[in-house]
Amino acid sequence: MAAALTRRAAAVAAVLATVTSLLAPGAVAQLSPSFYSGSCSSLESIVRSGMVSAVQQEPRMGASILRLFFHDCFVNGCDGSVLLDDSSTLTGEKNAGPNANSLRGFEVIDAIKSRVDAACPGTVSCADILAVAARDGVNLLGGPSWGVPLGRRDARTTTQAAANSNLPSPSSSAATLISAFASKGLDSRDMVALSGAHTIGAARCASFRSRVYNDSNINAGFATRRRQVCPAQGGVGDGNLAPLDAFSSVRFDNGYFRNLLSRFGLLHSDQELFNGGPVDSIAQQYAGNGGAFSADFITAMIKMGNISPLTGSNGEIRNNCRKPN
Numbered sequence: 001m002a003a004a005l006t007r008r009a010a011a012v013a014a015v016l017a018t019v020t021s022l023l024a025p026g027a028v029a030q031l032s033p034s035f036y037s038g039s040c041s042s043l044e045s046i047v048r049s050g051m052v053s054a055v056q057q058e059p060r061m062g063a064s065i066l067r068l069f070f071h072d073c074f075v076n077g078c079d080g081s082v083l084l085d086d087s088s089t090l091t092g093e094k095n096a097g098p099n100a101n102s103l104r105g106f107e108v109i110d111a112i113k114s115r116v117d118a119a120c121p122g123t124v125s126c127a128d129i130l131a132v133a134a135r136d137g138v139n140l141l142g143g144p145s146w147g148v149p150l151g152r153r154d155a156r157t158t159t160q161a162a163a164n165s166n167l168p169s170p171s172s173s174a175a176t177l178i179s180a181f182a183s184k185g186l187d188s189r190d191m192v193a194l195s196g197a198h199t200i201g202a203a204r205c206a207s208f209r210s211r212v213y214n215d216s217n218i219n220a221g222f223a224t225r226r227r228q229v230c231p232a233q234g235g236v237g238d239g240n241l242a243p244l245d246a247f248s249s250v251r252f253d254n255g256y257f258r259n260l261l262s263r264f265g266l267l268h269s270d271q272e273l274f275n276g277g278p279v280d281s282i283a284q285q286y287a288g289n290g291g292a293f294s295a296d297f298i299t300a301m302i303k304m305g306n307i308s309p310l311t312g313s314n315g316e317i318r319n320n321c322r323k324p325n
Ligand code: HEM
Pocket: 060, 062, 063, 064, 065, 066, 067, 070, 101, 102, 103, 104, 168, 169, 170, 171, 172, 177, 191, 194, 195, 197, 198, 200, 201, 202, 203, 204, 205, 206, 207, 244, 267, 269
C-alpha cells in the first residue's frame, strides 16, 4: 500500500515535471481555459458575439484583432499593454514604428470590454479579452478553434521603445525571424506556423515597397501588379493596401504557404520562409497539408499566449483598456 502510494506520488511528480518543462522560459503554469468559469461564465459568448458583428461589418477585422494579440504578446508579454493610449504620463506602443498608422481594432476591444464589464464588473482583463477575440477572429474567417488558456492581468505601464525593439521587421531574414521568436520561447516551427496568420488581412505599400521593386525572389507578374498600387517613391501612397494572401485574404487556410511556393509572398519576411533557407521544408509541409498547419498554429498560438503573463496579484484588471486604473 505504502509502496503503491509512493509510486503514484512519483508518477504525479513526473507528470508535473513534464508539464513544467513544456512551458516557455519564465512562464508560470497558471493560465487555464476555465479561469473565469466561476466568475464570468458568459465571457466567451460575449466576446464571440462582439467578434461576429465586427467581422460581419468588415471581414478584415478578424485579421486586425489577431495581429493586435501578436503585438501585445511580443512586447512585455501578453498583458494588454498594446491597448494603452499615449497620455501625459505614458508614451506607449501605439505610435511605435511597427504600429503607427497600422494597428487597428481598438474600438472593437473597447466595445467587447464594456459588455463584459456590464455582465461581470471588474473581473476580466483586457489581455484575456484580446486573447479570446483573436481566437474568434481566426475561427470566424474559417480557421480552427481551441480553448484559450486565461488568467492574464493587465499591465500598468509600457514603453514605445519596447515595441520598437521587440517586433520583427518585414525586412527580416529567416535567421533574424528565427532568433526573434526564439527569444520569446518559440521555435522555428512555431515561427513558421504563426506566420501563417498572413493568410488573412492586408499590408500597406510602405511594408512591401522594397519587396516588389527590389527583391528578385518574386513572381514577375505579381510584382508588376503590386507596383501598380505602390509607387516607387517613398512617402507616396504609403497607406495603399494589398492583401497578404493574394487569393483568399478573408479565408483562414494554408493558401499563404502555397503562395510562398510560387514566390507570391507579399512581404520580404514572408518569402524568407521559402527561399532556400532553414525553414523551407516546414513551409512546404504546411502548403501540402492544411491539417498539419492548423494543428501547429493552435499549439503555437497557445505558446505565444503564454509569454510572460502577469498573474496572481501582479498587474491589474483595467477598467478602461486604454488607460491604467
Ligand atoms: C514573422 C514575423 C512577422 C512580421 C515581420 C510581420 C509583419 C507584418 C507587417 C509588416 C504587416 C502589415 C502591416 C501594415 O503594413 O500596416 C503585418 C500584418 C499582419 N500580421 Fe504580421 N508579421 C509577423 C508575424 C505575425 C504573427 C505571428 C501574426 C499573428 C499570429 C501576424 C498577424 C498579422 C495579421 C493578421 C496581419 C494583417 C492585419 C490587418 O489586416 O489589419 N503577423 N504583419
